[in-house]
Structure formats: C-alpha cells, structure tokens
Amino acid sequence: MKKIGFLSFGHWNPSPQSGTRSASDVLLQSIDLAVAAEELGADGAYFRVHHFAQQLASPFPLLAAIGAKTKRIEIGTGVIDMRYENPFYMVEDAGAADLISGGRLQLGISRGSPEQVIDGWRHFGYVPAEGQTDADMARTHTEVFLELLEGKGFAQPNPRPMFANPPGLLRLEPHSAGLRERIWWGAASNATAVWAAQKGMNLQSSTLKVDETGQPFHIQQAEQIRAYRAAWQEAGHTREGRTSVSRSIFALVNDQDRAYFGRQGSSDQFGYIDNFRGVFGRSYAAEPDQLIEQLRQDEAIAEADTLLLTIPNQLGVEYNAHLIESILKYVAPALGWR
Template sequence: MKSFGFLSFGHYAIGNQPGPDARDTLHQAIDLAVAADELGVNGAYFRVHHFAPQNASPMPLLGAIAGKTRHIEVGTGVIDMRYENPLYLAEEAAALELIADGRMALGVSRGSPEPAEKGWEAFGYSAEQDNGADMARSKWETFLAAIDGYGMAKAAEAGKQYPNMYHPGTPLPIFPQAPNLRKHMWWGAGSHTTAEQAARDGVNLMSSTLVSEADGSTLGEVQAEQIRRYRATWQEAGHDWTPRVSVSRSIFPIVSEKDRQMFGLQASDRDQIGSLGEGVPVTFGRSYAAEPDVLIEQLKADPAVMAADSLMLTIPNQMGVEVNLSILQNFAEHVAPALGWISAKEGLTTGHELS
C-alpha cells in the first residue's frame, strides 16, 4: 500500500511580523489534522526546531491531535536527539503510542543545523563532536534500550523505597511500556550510511528533506539508492517484520485558477545543490506545481517517491487551514489514487492499517 500525509514546519510570526502567532499555529495544526483525518489523509507530521519561531515541543500537539482524531497517524520529522533526555523521551513516546492506539510515527535523528551555536549545551548537554553526532548516537542507543524494556536504573535499598515495590537492586525499566513501540520509530537519514545504520537498528526510515550526497544525481535518484541500501541491510540484519520508508516533497496540484495564482510560480524543474554550513554539500528537492495529470507523470518519474511506502507533502502552514486543506484534498482526489494510495479510513476497513 501507499500512504500520504502532510509535513508542517510550524512557522509562526513574532513581534510585528504578519502571519499567525504561536497560539494560532498550534490550533490551526490541530484543526488541519482533524479535517485531514475526515478526508482520509494518512498522517500529520511536524518538524521540530529549537531557538526558532517553529514547532519545538511536539508531544502536547501530537497528543491533542491523537485525542481528536480516529484514523490519522501522528508523528514528527524529526526530533533532534541532541536536545533530548533519552529516558524522558522514551516515556513520552510510550505514552503517546498508547494514547494514539498505535497511530504514531515518531521520527528522530541527529538533527539539522540550528540557529543557536551548539544550542544543545544550553539544554544541559555536551558533545565531543562539534555537531553533536556522537552524543545523539549515544542517546539514541539509550532510548532504544529503554523502549525495549531494559532496566535503566536499580531499585533502592530496603527502607529507602516509597513504597517498597521492588527487591533492592532490581533493574527498573521506564514506564509506561508500549508493545511494539520500536515498529513506530523512524530514523531521519540524510545519507546512505545513516540509512544503513537505521536498518541495523531495526527502525523505519524517514529519508530527509535533503541528502548529503551531491554528485549530480537528482534527489529522487539519491534517495532511491538510499532506500535500496536500507532495505538490503534490513534483510541482512534478519529483522522479523517489514519496515516502512517515507520521503517528503513540496507538491501543489493545480485544479483551479486560484491554485494557479497561488502556486503556479512554485514549480521548479531541477533540484538544488547547497550547504547547511557544516562544509558538506547537500541536495535539496525541487517543488512540483502542475495540473494533476502532469503531476502524476512527474511523480511516477521520481524513483524515490515510487519506492517509498509513505509520501509527506510539505505544506505552507502560514497560509492557514483552508488553503492547506485544499492542497491535501486536491492531492487526495486527483493525484494520490494514481500512485496507489489507500486512504486512512479505507485502509482500516480493508485491513491495510498502518503499523
């Protein structure tokens, strides 16, 4: 099956800038997710950035959406592990998984460059590497052990416990525990190497909105190779379940003159090569904006879109619920069926629910 959802960067205005403020942005995200759920869209996913007027603490938002919807999957793309306490995140992830009744796809990664210089240090964390990759990896391993139920602390001596629940020295897991939580975790990979590591770790793959390979290949070609390597490594690792892979794209179906006026100039015919300030060239994806029949052929020619299980549509969240719901509805009605999409509601009734 194929699924699709929306990915919101959660931008909001501050000071005298025009646009929705933080409160408006959060409430609009909930309203959009509820409307998308009724439409049959499979997922509502949110970027996480710190020290910026964007989404930063996703759990309250995801919990609110899960509580007001029935079918749609809620998740992130992605949580920056450099800023996280792995055990607290494990508790939050398990609680969200239980609240959402399994409708969760929590994407995490080392994280992208942030506005702050080593902002994770302000959160109380230090790293050996300047980009924090070593610390993120260590926290990720601790997080996986915690959600798998391993003991993360030892019970106190007799007389020091309140109440005396455990034999002294007993290994204590975090609570709550959620069955199969690892199957709902995703690693946001920006390179072939990290995609292969995600497969060895036994989690789903969320291919990044940009990739660190910049050899002249298109984003779709690079990601298709990333997906191929991920799935091959998964088979070699011998995991006993089938993972999911997602990619994201900026896609604007044009089905009216209003759509053309708003999005007609968004189309680009090629990807971009740039840098995020760490000395590594990266490939950014193009934006698609065309009539549905043209979009269908363009997306069928994108090897990563066709290889992935889930497609995330990056949306201009500042434009409000009505505009973004129109984008999702146009895609759901005029494009997605030709790509093999099964809606969230249809999937539940036919036994193809996301897992």
C-alpha cells in the same frame, strides 16, 4: 497502495499576511489540521521540530493532544533533534503520547538540521564526550533511547519505597509496547540509512540529502532507500522496515492555487550546507494531469511506502486541507496510491 500524510514545519510570524501569528495559532491549528486530514482520508500528521525558532519545538504535548482528538491517523515527527534530548525523559513522554493515541505514534528522530544558534544543544546541558562530535552524541542518545524503549528493567528499587514495586529491576513508566518498532531515523546519507537499518529503525528521507554521486536528487534518494532495505535484510529483522520521503507537491485545481503556486515548480539544486555538499529536491506544482506524469518519473516516491506532503502551514487549516484533498482526489488514484 501508499500511505500519504502531511508534514508541517509549524511556522508562525506576526505579519498580517500570516494565518499563524503566534505559537498558540500554530499549535491549535495543527490539531485542527490533523483532525481535518483524518476526515479526508489522509494517513499521517507529522510535525517538524526546531529549537530557538518561531516553529514547533516541544512535540509531545501536541502529539498527545492530536492523539486525543483523532482515532485513526498516524501521528509523528520529522524529526526530533537527538542532540537536545534526554533519552530517559523522552521515553516517558513518548510512552504517554503513544498510549493516549492508542499506539499511533510514528516518531522520527535524527542528528538534526542546521540550527538557529551556535551549538544550541549546549544550552540544554549536553556536550559531546571527548573525541566525539555532536552527531556522535545524537547517535549515542538514540542508542540509549532505543534500549530504554524495550521496556526491560534496569533500576535497583528502593528497599523502602513510597509505593509497592513489582518484583525485580524497574523500568521507566509508562511503557508502550510496540513503540520501539515505530521509531524512524531521518537519514541524510546512505551510510546513516544503513546504520538506521542495522538498529531496526524505519527510514525517513527528506528533501535534502548529501550529494554522493552528482545524480538527480530522486535517483540518489531511491538508491539510499535501496541501500537501507539491503541492510535491513542483512540485519535479519523479522518485520519489514518502512520508508518515507517528503515532497512539496501542489495540484493546481483553482485560481487560488495558481496564484500561490503557479510558478513554484522547480528543479534540483546543489549547494553547501553545514560544510557538506547537498542536493535539494525539487518542488512540484502543476495541473493534475501534468503533475501525475511528473510524479511518475520520481524514483524515490515510487520506492517509498509513505509520502509526506510538506505544507505551507501559514496559509491556514482550510486551505491546507484543500491542498491535501487535491492530492488524494486528483493525483493519488491515477498513480495507484489509492
């Protein structure tokens, strides 16, 4: 069995051809799609976070709204850029969203992806410490965030408070017990996957990875997952770390699918991004029987316990629900995922 969810980048565009022409469209349709996905039997609704772009940027109001409208589906991000985050404020927001959802938050965080603007985190008031990079800053913010999620008191109470305090040092509120175990790190390299395991975070691996061996993407990604699991075991954690991969997968079951994605199947691509050589994973688009055979060969999907289907959110709720349903109905059972 494998958990299957969707990952939306939350694009909007004023073009008449777009089904999401405004931020309001994207936010409201994201809620509707999460509700529809839950009704179809999907396991997760995940959302990308990008600043300074016509995409979703402030995840917690959206996650809280989805949590209030659904009952079962996991709700998450993939990923929040920790270079931009105040860990203290983030703990409060995350705790509130998790409590509203009844403990279903699966929060993906990371160093972040290439940006729309130069050093955008500086506009949010963050500057790396002397001798640090922006990636170091993201990891520092993450370590503070993880420690705060433990819920231990650290702040000295006012001797004359407005409201009565519990005894001892105070923690941030609201505290959501168990959320610390549902934090995921988006790793682009084997080394950061190992670091995530050492810190007790779950692993999110997307469709872009640092090219470390020159092998096909899915093989490198599978090796990354294995390195993570080995590091997790060595760290001695008492629970099992979860792993997810993201894929663009389209089952062509009607003429509309063929018109949109009949030529979308692709192969891995190698190139440079943010001054490192990366490998970009392929897209899958085929008739269900062909798709099943292609997916059998993907080692990383086989290794991961969770698969996130990247969706074309600008095509609207109804069509994206159809895409999710096609995978759940025609593909997942044949591969033993359902």
